[in-house]
Amino acid sequence: MRMRLGEWRLRPSIVVLFIAMVLPVFTAAIWAGYVSLERMARSQAEESVDRARVETIGHTEALVDPIASLVRVSSRLAAEQPEFFRQDRALPTMLEVLSHSPTISSVYVGFADGSYRMALRVPPKVKIHGKDPPPITLYANRWIDRSAKSPLEVYTFLDTSSQVLGTSTATTTYDPRVRAWYKDAVEKKGLITSNPYIYATTGLPGITVAMPFMVKGQVGGVVAIDILMDxxxxxxxxxxxxxxxxxxxxxxxxxxxxxxxxxxxxxxxxxxxxxxxxxxxxxxxxxxxxxxxxxxxxxxxxxxxxxxxxxxxxxxxxxxxxxxxxxxxxxxxLEDFVGEASANNRQLLLMGLVAIGLQVLVIYALSRRIARPLEQLEQQVQDVQDFKTTHSEPVRSRIREISSLATSVGTLQGAITAFSAFVPRELVRQLIATGHKLELGGRSQFLTVMFTDLEAFSTLTEITPAQELLDRVSHYFDVVTRATIVEKGTLDKFIGDGVMAFWGAPAQLEDHAYHACVAALRIQRGMDKLNADYAERGIPPLRVRVGIHSDAVLVGNMGAPDRMSYTVMGDGVNLAARLEGTNKEFGTNICISHAVFREAGERLWIRRIGVVTVKGRRQDLQVYELMGLKDGDPELLATPQIIRLCEMTNKAYASFEDGDIGQARQRFIEITEAFPGDPLALAMIAKCKTTDDEVITV
The missing domain is CATH 3.30.450 (Beta-Lactamase)
Incomplete structure (x- = not known):
């Protein structure tokens, strides 16, 4: 083909377009990545700082609030029992408060008369009265009694089991009433938290949570707890x-x-x-x-x-x-957060430049391998566009997409030929897939054939407007077509309100009888949904009858050289059509032959209809009604009620077959009682009245 003005050759175009597309995108990506990473780093820094703020305030509150609750409880106890903390029996309670948290340094009570009791955790290397406490001292009980003229300060040292290790006594000038925690609590008349200060007893920094208690309307003293700030x-x-x-x-x-x-x-x-x-x-x-x-x-x-x-x-x-x-x-x-991002950006830039250089070289080499097979495919597509059916030499390429495209173009050439002679489209697809030749001829093959028909269609045509009738029949055809395609069937033709389909050709299909039965059930479920929609709109329902038979039939291209149809013919086809009509006699929906039952019956829930005589055949035919699947699609599985109906019907028919007509009639009556109006049971009751082994002719 000649190039027109303004057209480019493929090989240089690929390289130029690649560079033109990649460089701006790469530059923009690097810049966007740099800005985004820096923005993310800044955002992360701000979020981390804010999270640390929340955690710090929350931790401090969580440290102080429980201790404030302990102070409130202890203050209430002192108010209710004014002498409790003056006595040694208060020590276990105060030690229990100490054990509440390792951050509690001491628990103490300053009384209004200047007396003072403290339970404290003794830190290492602390001297009491200028001396070291006993070696394994953990706690100390400090008591100052102001009732004497010369107040004494007594320390009692305790181990981890609260056993007394020794005591130390000395005169003291310590007066809790002049301490800031005491005066602030009395002045506020409520709970206070002091500013940090250095404890006189231990020399450690901390805060005090204190609260006064009242005795007979007067301040009896102040309860306090020291919290270490470390x-x-x-x-x-x-x-x-x-x-x-x-x-x-x-x-x-x-x-x-x-x-x-x-x-x-x-x-x-x-x-x-x-x-x-x-x-x-x-x-x-x-x-x-x-x-x-x-x-x-x-x-x-x-x-x-x-x-x-x-x-x-x-x-x-x-x-x-x-x-x-x-x-x-x-x-x-901020460098703690953006430093890594900056390093990543520099590394990304370097790697990107190297990658672009390598890609340009690779693209240039690949463009040479891509261009030639694409030029060949261009010519083949032009042939298809011109409806030329001559087959070109196959295009070969190691590139999967080009190879796939070449195969597709070849298939398209065959499809154009097939579509000029065959309908429907799905059949043509199967013929192309299986490689069938477009010539008259056929072969005998064991297949499964299905016929469908609308009940009372003649009456429907008389009472339904033409457009509405067309719409309803089209919906019905759509349901049948979809079910057939889903179950890998071949849709043969539409015959008035009937549809003919078969399974097993042109493509081989295992379990074709089973697939036909599943398709029939799908049709019934699809019509149920369609009729439900009709019912909501006040439109009468459509009832579909289905007949299925498996047999050896002639299958192939039938007709004339200039107009042919891929179809099936033979006695098995006629029998499938007769089975569809058998539904009318028994009020059933799906009739299947014994041949279908033999091929797929173990996977189906069926009930026996009986032996019928088909017009034009010498031999009688055993017929069954298909009710549901035993496994597979949950929507098509037989319900417990259907299973019960099948079992009751088969049991009744067994009596009929054994010649026990009375018992058979009674069992069919039981079916009508359990399933009122069941047409098959009613038909069999009538049959039991007239004959013992008469067969029905259809």
Missing amino acids: SLSHFLKARLVSPNSLSLIVDRDGLIVAHSDASQVLKRDVAGALSRVRINELKDPLPALAFGERGAHKQAQFNFMHRGDEYVAMFAPFPPEFGKAWDVVIVTP
Whole structure:
């Protein structure tokens, strides 16, 4: 074929188009990937910071709230039993509170008269009255009795089993009433949480949760629990947003409450005294820088630059109901999140460039192998377009798509020839697939033939408008056609309101009798659905009768050289048509012959109709009604009622066949009682009245 102006050759076109398509897409993909990864990294950083904020506040509340509940319960107990905590019997209760959480340092009660009882967890290396406690000391009971002129402070040391290890007694000036936790609780007249401070007893940092109790309308004292702050620092360290991030909690004065680096919570002055660290005294300047940037931003989370690096910072206050003006402060370098994304982008860019170079070389080589067979196929398609039936040399290619295309073009050439002589289309497809020659002739073959017909079609044509009749018959034909095709049958022809189909040719088919029976059941189920739709619209239903027979028939191309039909003929075909008419005599839907029963009966639920005489045949014929499948498509399986009907009918017919007409008649009557109006049972009852072994002629 000559090239027209503006047309390109295939080989260079493939390479040029490939480069033109791939390069922009690749560039856009790399850029989009870079932007997307960086955006995702930023989003991940922000989400991680926010998640850390929620977890930190939640953990702190979860740490304090249960202990606040313990303080409330203990305060109520002290109010109800004012002398309880003054006595040693209170010690087990206080030790139980201590065991509630390892973060509880001590539990104590300060009384209005200045007396004081404390149960505390004794940390290592702590001196009591200037001396070391006994070696295995775990707890201590501290008691100060202010009833004496010279108050004494008594420590009782206990082991893990609460056994007494020893005591230590000394004079004391300690007065709980002057302590901040006592005065704040009395002043508020309710639960308070103190600011962090260094415990006088243990020298450890912590907070106090305290609540007063009332005795006869007066303050009887204050119950308090000390909570160590080092657990919060450990939590912050375990929940770092990224490897180089910082997390801390600060109060309104900028003093550190907890830090992911626990060593930065406290500092020691020249005299050796411990005090809390301020945010601007931290070794790492980032929190202080973020604190300074906070005023320039109107939101809790913001980004700021330091020495060329970008950081994400968040200042999140604790909720008001927590009762403390604390902030969660999180600072994390953005590089911790985008660094990996940037490295991935660089690697992706390098790999992409190498891949494009290799692909250009491969595409160039493949274009040479693709072009020639495609040019040959182009000529063959042109021949098909011109309805030329001459067969060209087959095109060969190692490329699967081209090879498949070549096969398809060859098949198309054969199909054009076949379609000029055969209908219906599905039959032509099968003939092409099986390689049948387009010439007159046939052969004898054992097949299964099916006829269908509409009951009372003549009456229907008289009372139904032409267009409506056409629509209804077309729907019926569609149901039959679909069922036949699904079950691999060959649709032969439409005969008025009847349809003829057969199984086993032109393509060989195992179990063709069974497939024909399944198709018949599909037709009945399809008509049930169609009739249900008719019923909703007030249209009378259509009842289809089916006859199926398996026999050796002549199958092949019948007719004249210029007009032929692929069909079947013979006595077996006539018998299948007669079986369709047998339904009229017994009121049944699907009649099958004994030959069909012999081929597929073990997979079907059937009931015997009897021995009938077919016009034109000398031999009688055993006929059955097909009711359903024993296995297979759930929609076609026989229901328990159908199975029962089959069993009752076959049992009744066995009596009839044995000559016990009375018992047979009684059993058929029982069928009509169980299944009122069953036409086959009614027909057999009538037959039992007239003769003992008469056969019916159809």
